[in-house]
Amino acid sequence: MTTEAPHPPLADALAQLGGRLYPGLGAVSGLQRLSGGASQETWAFSFEGPGGPVPLILRRAPGARVSDLAAGLETEAELLKLAQANGARVPHVRYVLTPDDQCGRGFIMDRLDGETIPRKILRDAAFAGARTHLARDCGEALARIHQIDPHRLPDTLRAAPASLRLAELHRTYANIGRPNPVFALALRWLSENKPQDPTELRLVHGDFRHGNLMIAPDGVRGVLDWELAHLGDPMEDLGWICVPSLRFRVIDKPVGGFGQREDLFTAYEAAGGGHVDPARVRFWEVFGALQWGLMCSGMAEVFRSGADASVERAMIGRRASEVEIDLLDYIAPLEGATHAG
């Protein structure tokens, strides 16, 4: 989490907006940049409301340019509203920006209390109780997201079932250009084990994992960051949260380092998510592991090009090898070794 001087025009523009939303009140306090890539920013701040400061989050794209894969912030706001209406815990959307607001594109939502740092969630005593039911919480949350009527979803959402996602992964590998035998083996395995695309595509969150789950001692409070949402195979979300790199060293608890698959699957089915096919989830776990590995490999070029020449960036490049071990555990397990998966 980094702090930087608030961009003065943003503070001014927000103050004007606050005055319109909370007549006579609406002063801005605590404006702080939380994170952001090149195209999207996340800011924490409060508007002075009738009952005191209202803790809020601004998600915005200052310019118009957003990555081709991103759902787009207006779409994201729409998805949050639909998910909430369908019973999923997500931040309440307060306001969608218009050009008149001079804040760029984006929306304002409630700032939830809780923790997103995996180390704390997986190790601190305060979360010991939550850890016993987080896998079930996740199954329930995903069921509510996947059950949203596809006909009600914004038509700006991109359709990306397994066949398309796998073709993208092949391209990513080819573009990195450096041979990696284990990644090549995994690509081949994925091509040979790809399940049929479902007849009806569903809303997939696309990045359901630590960091994007606001967790409190009583469990999952909200599903955040819908930037990678798309129409696809809902089993993708169940697989992604089980990817070994996203277990944060607690490798014997496949679901995010806090739970077992059975709990995730049972809660998902009980909440009306539909039948879970473990083989299909397994496909998406291998897919997710490789996707993570290729992301790490790609960092070598980001480092070398000078786009981010930090030691941290370079060291992420050298974490691709972790994924090789995980992929071999799935595809070519050692005799007598208990399976990672």
Place this chain on the structure above:
Amino acid sequence: MQDEPRAAEILPAVARFLRDTVTTDHSAHTIFQARVAANAVDLAAREAELTPRLNEEERLRLTQMLGQDGDLLSQNRTLADGLLEGRLSLDTPGMKAHLWATSMAKLAVDQPSYASYRRALKALQP
């Protein structure tokens, strides 16, 4: 064959960080970055110590399995392309053992504390 960036590329970034950042900024973020930089120095030391032997072992395995001599990069390209296109597979004699040995060699340099690596190390012990 180790992944990229190579240690020789990472070390100048560590030096730059020590010279330009650590000396002027003592924020929490810099303390975190300093921990990463220390890990990078350890990695570079392991790479210098282990990689010559590990690379030679890998090259010999590849020469035997592929029947093709050459530098590690071109051998690995032949191997990876073969696996991707299905001309080579886990049924190829020596393949599974080679892939495990090579990934384990990378982890010995990159991240010897990685939990899955520690577990595999135990499973591979005779």
